[in-house]
Amino acid sequence: MKITTKLWIALGVLILLSPLGLILPDHFKAGSAWGEWGSDEMQKLVGYIPQGLEKLGALWNAPLPDYAFKGWEEKGLTHLSFAYIVSGILGVALCALVIWVIGKVLVKRNE
Amino acid sequence: MHIPDGYLGPATCGVFYAVMLPLWVAASRIVKKRLTARQVPLLAIGAAFSFVIMMFNVPIPGGSTGHAVGGVLVAILLGPWAAMIAITVALVIQAFLFGDGGITAIGANCFNMAVVLPFVGYYIYKLISGNSAINSSQRVVAAFIAGYIGINVAALLAGVEFGLQPYLCHTAQGQALYCPYGLKVAVPAMAGEHLLIFGWVEAIVTALVVKYLQKQSPEYLSADRQDLGQEVP
Numbered sequence: 001m002k003i004t005t006k007l008w009i010a011l012g013v014l015i016l017l018s019p020l021g022l023i024l025p026d027h028f029k030a031g032s033a034w035g036e037w038g039s040d041e042m043q044k045l046v047g048y049i050p051q052g053l054e055k056l057g058a059l060w061n062a063p064l065p066d067y068a069f070k071g072w073e074e075k076g077l078t079h080l081s082f083a084y085i086v087s088g089i090l091g092v093a094l095c096a097l098v099i100w101v102i103g104k105v106l107v108k109r110n111e
Numbered sequence: 112m113h114i115p116d117g118y119l120g121p122a123t124c125g126v127f128y129a130v131m132l133p134l135w136v137a138a139s140r141i142v143k144k145r146l147t148a149r150q151v152p153l154l155a156i157g158a159a160f161s162f163v164i165m166m167f168n169v170p171i172p173g174g175s176t177g178h179a180v181g182g183v184l185v186a187i188l189l190g191p192w193a194a195m196i197a198i199t200v201a202l203v204i205q206a207f208l209f210g211d212g213g214i215t216a217i218g219a220n221c222f223n224m225a226v227v228l229p230f231v232g233y234y235i236y237k238l239i240s241g242n243s244a245i246n247s248s249q250r251v252v253a254a255f256i257a258g259y260i261g262i263n264v265a266a267l268l269a270g271v272e273f274g275l276q277p278y279l280c281h282t283a284q285g286q287a288l289y290c291p292y293g294l295k296v297a298v299p300a301m302a303g304e305h306l307l308i309f310g311w312v313e314a315i316v317t318a319l320v321v322k323y324l325q326k327q328s329p330e331y332l333s334a335d336r337q338d339l340g341q342e343v344p
Binding site: 003004006007008011014015017018020021022024025027028029030031032033034035036042045046048050051052053054055056057058059060061062063064065066067084087088090091092094095096098099100102103106107108 | 112113114115116117118120121139142143146147148151152153154155156158159160162163164166167168169170171172173174175176177178196197200201204205206207208209210211213214215269273280282286287288289290291292297300301304324327328331
C-alpha cells in the first residue's frame, strides 16, 4: 500500500476518534480555551462585555459553529459527537479540495 | 490558540493581515519552484492532518482546553513554507465554516500557528537532528523538542497579542474594548498552559509520526527530497 493511502486511512481513523476532543473536556469539566469565551462567560469572568468585542464578535455567523449543527447546542454528547465527525469529514474534504486547487495553480504544467 | 473575532482591536488585526500578505505571496512563490504534481497529495494530507489534530481538545480538569496544531510535523515533512500554506488553509476553513478563530483574526492566527510555529519548529528540528542518520533516535528527540518549542513560542505570541489589547483600546473610563486581560494575565495563561500541558501533546504527536515514518517511509525524512523549499531564494 502506498504511504499516502496509509496516511489517508490514518486521517479517517482520527476523524472517527475526534469526538474524544469533545467527550474528554466534558468529562473533566473543562471549559472554553483561554481567550475563546462566549458573551455569557465573559460577563461572568470580568463583569462586563467589552463593547468592541460584542460588536466584532457578531461579525460572522459560521454555518457550523463549534463543529456542531445549529440548534443542536442543547442535544446530548452523542448527537454532538455525530456532528463533530461530520464536521471532521467536511473539514478534511475541504482542506484536500482547496490544496488541490492551489496545486493546480502552483504546479508548473511543463513538468 | 484560535483568537476569535472581537478579542483583537482593528489595528492589531490590520497589522497582522499586512504582515501575512507578503508572507503568503512569498510562500506561494517558493513552493511553486519545487512543487510537483506528485507532492500535492502530501500537502493536502498536511492541511487535513492539521485540521483534524486541532479538533482533539485536551482538557485541563476543571479549567480550559487546548490542542496540538501538528504544524511542526508538517514543516519537518514538507518544509516551513509549504507548512505555512497547509496550515493557513486549515485555519481559514476553521474560521469561515466552523467559527473557530475569528475572520478578523485570521492574520494573527496565521502568523502564530502557520508561520511562527512551523518555522521555529523546523529550524530547531534541523539544528538538533544535524547530520544524524535518517533512522536515528536523535531525529525523534529533535522532533519532540521542535514540537514542544514551536507550539510554545506560538502560544506566547498569542498571549502577547491578547495582552496588549487593554492598553491599545479602552474607553475613557478605562474599560477594555476588546480582550480585557492585560499582559500580566494573558501571557502567563497562554504560555503556562502550553508549557505544562498542550506543548507536550504537540511534542508527542510530532515525535511519534517521525518515528513511524522512519520505519515505514524513511524517504520522506531524507534531506530535501520532499522539502518544498526551506530557504529564501
